[in-house]
Amino acid sequence: xxxxxxxxxxxxxxxxxxxxxxxxxxxxSLIAHGSGTIDWEISVVMAVVMSCVLASKKMQELKQK
Numbered sequence: 001x002x003x004x005x006x007x008x009x010x011x012x013x014x015x016x017x018x019x020x021x022x023x024x025x026x027x028x029s030l031i032a033h034g035s036g037t038i039d040w041e042i043s044v045v046m047a048v049v050m051s052c053v054l055a056s057k058k059m060q061e062l063k064q065k
Contacts, residue, residue, distance in 0.1 A: 009054065013055065017050045021043035
């Protein structure tokens with residue numbers, strides 16, 4: 001049961017983080033360089049790292065209960 005909760009938490013965090021990171025890198029590229037391109041490498045890496053950290057935090061909270 002806890003595995004499903006952590007998996008869905010990971011997936012939700014990944015989805016949200018990749019969207020936000022893509023928008024931020026697009027705006028940064030548009031403002032700083034004048035070309036509106038999304039840096040997918042940074043967006044995916046940031047999404048994976050943030051999702052792993054937040055999912056592990058959720059797992060620790062579930063273990064304490």
